[in-house]
Every structure is written in C-alpha cells, then in structure tokens.
Amino acid sequence: MASEKKEAPELVCAHCGTSSELTPILKYVHQGEEKNVCVHCLPMLIHG
Numbered sequence: 009m010a011s012e013k014k015e016a017p018e019l020v021c022a023h024c025g026t027s028s029e030l031t032p033i034l035k036y037v038h039q040g041e042e043k044n045v046c047v048h049c050l051p052m053l054i055h056g
C-alpha cells in the first residue's frame with residue numbers, strides 16, 4: 009500500500025467549488041457546521 013501523507017489536505021470552497029490548489033481557502037463555522045470558503049467568496053460572506 010502506498011501511503012501518501014498530506015500535511016495540508018486539499019480543501020474545496022463550499023460556494024464556488026474551487027480547490028486550495030488554486031486559491032487560498034479558509035475554514036469557518038456557521039450554525040455549528042464547519043465549512044470552507046475561498047478568498048474570492050469570503051467578501052460575499054462578509055457582506056451577506
């Protein structure tokens with residue numbers, strides 16, 4: 009078995025689906041649920 013250890017697992021933006029390979033992605037918690045959002049979608053979250 010090839011065990012591949014990733015120190016930083018690839019995250020996917022919950023809003024636009026981009027991956028952390030392409031765009032920095034942040035984790036946040038909303039209503040008790042942990043979600044990921046990329047820096048492009050973050051402003052939309054902030055401004056509602």
Ligand SMILES: [Zn+2]
Nearest residue numbers: 021024046049
């Ligand atoms: Zn996004």
